[in-house]
Amino acid sequence: MSKPRAVPFETTLLVRDTCLCLHAQRAARALARLFDEALKPYGLTNGQFSLLMSLNRPEPPPIGAVAEVLAMDQTTLTAALKPLERRGLVERKANPNDKRSRLLVLTPGGLEVLAAAVPTWKRVHAGIDAALSDPETLRADLRQIAFALPNGVETG
16 A cells, blocks of 8 residues: 655645635634524524525515525525424415415514514624724625635636
């Protein structure tokens, strides 16, 4: 059996210190923990808050549109909806324009929980913004990564 090629420890340090994916994952986990804790009194996780917020529209959206906004596949979104449906915060209704399609409706109870949680979200979010040197540039850079880079980055 041949000896596996070694990766120098310096490469490990380079990845640790410069890998955007690693830093984004770490930041996302830290933000998720912070918002999960802040939203706990409302019985919501940060993901559930985002899902409910994505339903706060003038017209109920179809599942596909919500999945796109949340950058989820429809199967993952369907699983994420179940606890919210059990709590009576969200309902799925037939689309009057296409009976095979379902629309997602934020119930009055869902709207009530969302409205109660928004001031906490705003407070926590303002604290994060205040701690950052340039939050608007960070948001713009994250949008660039999320929406533009996957199609235009050399991968091989």
